[in-house]
Amino acid sequence: MATDVWKPQLYARFRAERSRPFYDLLAMVRERPGMRVVDLGCGTGELTADAHKRLRARSTLGIDSSPAMLEKAAPLAGDGLAFAQGDIAVFEDPTGAGYDLVLSNAALHWLPDHPALLARLVRLLAPGGQLAVQVPANQTHASHRLANELAREEPFASALQGYVRHRSVLTPVEYALQMKRLGLVDEESRLQVYVHELSEPADVVEWCRGTLLTDYERRLPPELWQRYLDAYRSRVGAALPDEHPYLYTYQRILFSGRRPR
Numbered sequence: 001m002a003t004d005v006w007k008p009q010l011y012a013r014f015r016a017e018r019s020r021p022f023y024d025l026l027a028m029v030r031e032r033p034g035m036r037v038v039d040l041g042c043g044t045g046e047l048t049a050d051a052h053k054r055l056r057a058r059s060t061l062g063i064d065s066s067p068a069m070l071e072k073a074a075p076l077a078g079d080g081l082a083f084a085q086g087d088i089a090v091f092e093d094p095t096g097a098g099y100d101l102v103l104s105n106a107a108l109h110w111l112p113d114h115p116a117l118l119a120r121l122v123r124l125l126a127p128g129g130q131l132a133v134q135v136p137a138n139q140t141h142a143s144h145r146l147a148n149e150l151a152r153e154e155p156f157a158s159a160l161q162g163y164v165r166h167r168s169v170l171t172p173v174e175y176a177l178q179m180k181r182l183g184l185v186d187e188e189s190r191l192q193v194y195v196h197e198l199s200e201p202a203d204v205v206e207w208c209r210g211t212l213l214t215d216y217e218r219r220l221p222p223e224l225w226q227r228y229l230d231a232y233r234s235r236v237g238a239a240l241p242d243e244h245p246y247l248y249t250y251q252r253i254l255f256s257g258r259r260p261r
């Protein structure tokens with residue numbers, strides 16, 4: 001498995017802001033008695049544990065590829081809640097029975113080919129089971145645009161061998177259509193804008209360092225990664241208004257659909 005650059009502490013720094021969309025997603029879930037749930041890309045597991053409790057699920061399995069994130073999650077296991085290392089791209093239901101809920105919050109944007117991925121996820125559903133997903137869609141914000149702009153410039157472009165973070169996230173319309181085509185019912189798909197009040201524009205760098213920049217961090221040698229980060233910090237500083245608090249707008253797509261019984 002590739003180098004693990006996830007930093008649970010850095011990721012947790014904006015916990016309140018990051019958990020809001022999760023609870024909006026959870027509000028889209030139709031609770032049923034004794035659910036069997038899988039949370040794909042569960043991270044440090046606090047939200048998985050909360051979903052497990054709120055849904056009064058019979059069992060919930062959190063899957064993540066990062067040992068650092070899973071190490072934080074491990075102590076939360078018990079009472080039907082478990083965590084395991086795995087890759088969403090190849091994850092299969094070990095029992096073959098299908099899940100009543102396939103949940104994924106802020107993780108699927110790390111995987112390519114969403115039409116094929118959704119088809120896989122739908123196959124994980126039991127009859128009547130629900131798919132509920134939240135993916136970031138903030139690529140037009142300077143924080144995301146500048147990260148890729150820099151990756152296209154030297155010396156980073158050569159070190160990255162031309163790699164620029166891909167954009168696999170579809171539009172809300174495409175997710176709605178994909179779900180319909182895959183035979184799901186009660187489909188819902190929406191774009192939501194969150195406005196996060198950060199104390200200063202520099203916080204945006206810390207926010208992105210905990211997520212999207214990890215993609216460049218693991219591909220660059222340490223010395224170049226530091227140069228990349230310094231350059232990113234100064235570009236973001238120049239691009240964003242010097243407001244205190246800084247209002248960081250963040251677009252996300254939430255979608256859900258149910259497999260007929």
Ligand SMILES: C[S@@+](CC[C@H](N)C(=O)[O-])C[C@H]1O[C@@H](n2cnc3c(N)ncnc32)[C@H](O)[C@@H]1O
Nearest residue numbers: 041042043064065066069087088105106107110
């Ligand atoms: C932004 S975090 C979200 C964590 C959690 N769902 C939350 O809302 O706090 C994304 C997580 O997805 C995991 N991830 C990314 N690609 C993955 C893959 N292919 N298979 C499993 N986990 C993956 C990362 O390790 C990370 O913990």
